[in-house]
Amino acid sequence: MGKKGRLIEDIDTDQIFHNAFLHITELRQMGQYALGNLEGWKDFPGKTGPGDIIIAGRNFGAGSSRQQAVDCFKSLQTGMIIAPSFGAIYFRNAVNSGFPVMKCSKLADLIAGGLLKSGDKIRVNIRTGEGQNQTRKEAFFIEPMNEVQYNLWEVGGLFSYAKKTKKD
Amino acid sequence: MGATFSEKVLGAKAGKKVKAGEVVTVSPDYILSHDNTAAISQKFAQLGVDKVKCPDKIIIILDHVVPASTEKYAQNHKIIREFVEKQGISNFFDIHNGICHQVLSESGFALPGKLILGADSHTTSYGAFGAFSAGIGRSEVASVWATDKIWLRVPDTIKIELKGSFARGTFAKDAILKIIGEQGADRANYKALEFCGRAVKDLTLASRLVFANMAAEMGAKNGYFAPDSRALDFLKQHARTDFKPVFSDSDAEYEAVLKYDLSILEPQVACPHTVDNVKPITEVEGIKFHQGLIGTCTNGRFEDLKVAADILRDKKIHPAVRVLILPASRKEFLKALKKGIIEVLAEAGCVILNSGCGPCLGAHQGILAPGETALSTANRNFQGRMGSRDSKIFLASPATVAASALTGKITDPRKYL
Structure with a gap:
């Protein structure tokens, strides 16, 4: 995300989901506050739809361990987030939620090269990392999910996984 | 290896050798x-x-x-x-x-x-x-x-x-x-x-x-x-x-x-709105602020409160600023209380808060209004963290915050120590 093809870096968890709403525990109520504290993106929840893919700059989700910063996107049924890197705890939270966060170190090059633009229709294979830009008929690559991430994603997150292990 | x-x-x-x-x-x-x-x-x-x-x-x-x-x-x-x-x-x-x-x-x-x-x-x-x-x-x-x-x-x-x-x-x-x-x-x-x-x-x-x-x-x-x-x-x-210390191998x-090298270090200040936006104090001296915060889990222990008290002893904080003291724990608060440090800070005009996270994450006890600036000893200065998203947070040591509290603007603590 960003204007004129420049990705915003270091989007922190305070910008993604502000402290003022941390008391909210219901997933469906969280979406309306997603990116509410990020300059120029306050209207994001009204503009996004299910399956949308968010492209962001490095260190997305830096900072606090608050899980609402992941859950707010699940609430909006965001498809996945692709960034060159993520805040460490943010990445864990997303993996554990079964929400696809995907790394792509070459993201800035793809955008600078015009291979990826806001509004493009893209498909990504999370197992192989193969990406297709259907709008521009271009192929690209991201890092595929590792084994742990894929296993948790497949069952719908740590919770379903823990329930399953409990039964086994 | x-x-x-x-x-x-x-x-x-894990019960095995791991890399x-x-x-x-x-x-x-x-x-x-x-x-x-x-x-x-x-x-x-x-x-x-x-x-x-x-x-x-x-x-x-x-x-x-x-x-x-x-x-x-x-x-x-x-x-x-x-x-x-x-x-x-x-x-x-x-x-x-x-x-x-x-x-x-x-x-x-x-x-x-x-x-x-x-x-x-x-x-x-x-x-x-x-x-x-x-x-x-x-x-x-x-x-x-x-x-x-x-x-x-x-x-x-x-x-x-x-x-x-x-x-x-x-x-x-x-x-x-x-x-x-x-x-x-x-x-x-x-x-x-x-x-x-x-x-x-x-x-x-x-x-x-x-x-x-x-x-x-x-x-x-x-x-x-x-x-x-x-x-x-x-x-x-x-x-x-019981515990068993664990050390890295030399190889x-x-x-x-x-x-x-710590000896060539100057006082540092993290400027809004990221913790890595750090400048030596000489580059930011003179910036005015509204609220000082000395404490938190980062810098709210006895030695932090003591250095602040050493600077503020027998002085008053600048009338244009308010200063909050947030001890890291009741034990650290009591240590400072018994040594007269809390008294020095209160005499100087600081507000003594109970130990907790409160203002550091903008939860309560000292929220910033739009346009306000804080100088804090906390660990994070993300935009809007302490209140309004139109507020700013600078991060520094307890000595820097205490010295700055006397002048109402960011001040090099070496002038007071």
């Missing part, structure tokens, strides 16, 4: 949560498990919004107290104890070689005592309560060698800000930081806590100091259980070695 501290601790827990990059499933020694225990207990209920697996591993400390500022927070605290009762959790610390990272440390849970996980990003703090400690998410905590298991990726390690001793007016806070400023807020993402070098033996445990606490602001999974006689002497008095493999 030898192993790093992190490889050894996680390897011992950085491997993912292991382990059972932690302690799991910390705070006011977010209310939400975690709701998540736990969804798992369909009645009882937590190991109640003695669970540590719950109420600190984020204490005493409760609204009915919603009061209700959350009530849910937590009932949960604690029902689950037979003995390591529960109610609102009067202080900030979780200080309380857990001073209560002797932060022990060498232990694996401590917490639903708070600054759980990295306990590396000051030689523990492997890392922040995790809420769902994970609920899951660990139920299963006593968690997956962790063994981190690569960056070694940070510190040499020299602090020049007048500079402190641990200045050093870690300098390091984060140069290396960047994501330099250590998913990695461990090992603080070592000749300077370490002279660092107080309170100062080591500053480094380990702020390792999180470089993105680190954990921060680590090898436990030395200073740490072990403290633990002799305070340790809750362990590091991702990078960074070297810093």
Whole structure:
């Protein structure tokens, strides 16, 4: 995300989901506050739809361990987030939620090269990392999910996984 | 090839030799949560498990919004107290104890070689005592309560060698800000930081806590100091259980070695709105601010309050600023109280708050209005963190905040020490 093809870096968890709403525990109520504290993106929840893919700059989700910063996107049924890197705890939270966060170190090059633009229709294979830009008929690559991430994603997150292990 | 501290601790827990990059499933020694225990207990209920697996591993400390500022927070605290009762959790610390990272440390849970996980990003703090400690998410905590298991990726390690001793007016806070400023807020993402070098033996445990606490602001999974006689002497008095110190092998493999000389360090200030936007104080001197905050889990211990009092003794804070004192714990508050430090700070015009997180995360007790600026000893200055998104936060050492409180603008503390 960003204007004129420049990705915003270091989007922190305070910008993604502000402290003022941390008391909210219901997933469906969280979406309306997603990116509410990020300059120029306050209207994001009204503009996004299910399956949308968010492209962001490095260190997305830096900072606090608050899980609402992941859950707010699940609430909006965001498809996945692709960034060159993520805040460490943010990445864990997303993996554990079964929400696809995907790394792509070459993201800035793809955008600078015009291979990826806001509004493009893209498909990504999370197992192989193969990406297709259907709008521009271009192929690209991201890092595929590792084994742990894929296993948790497949069952719908740590919770379903823990329930399953409990039964086994 | 030898192993790093992190490889050894996680390897011992996994019951095999492990290398950085491997993912292991382990059972932690302690799991910390705070006011977010209310939400975690709701998540736990969804798992369909009645009882937590190991109640003695669970540590719950109420600190984020204490005493409760609204009915919603009061209700959350009530849910937590009932949960604690029902689950037979003995390591529960109610609102009067202080900030979780200080309380857990001073209560002797932060022990060498232990694996401590917490639903708070600054759980990295306990590396000051030689523990492997890392922040995790809420769902994970609920899951660990139920299963006593968690997956962790063994981190690569960056070694940070510190040499020299602090020049007048500079402190641990200045050093870690300098390091984060140069290396960047994501330099250590998913990695461990090992603080070592000749300077370490002279660092107080309170100062080591500053480094380990702020390792999180470089993105680190954990921060680590090898436990030395200073740490072990403290633990002799305070340790809750037996422990076995774990050290990196001399031929362990590091991702990078960074070297810093403390003796050439100037006071540092992190400018809005990221912790790595760091400048030497000479470049930001004179910037006016409205609210000073001295305290928090980063810089709210006795030595921090004392240096502030040394600067503010027999003086008054500038009429255009307000200064909040937020001790890291009741114990640290009492130490300062008995030494007359709290009196000096109150006489100078500071507001003495009860120990907790309150203003640091903009929860209550000192929210910033639009257009206001804070100068704080906390660990984070993200936009809007202390209140209005149109406010600014600068981060500095307690000495810098105290000296600046006298003038109403950012001031070099070396003029007052």
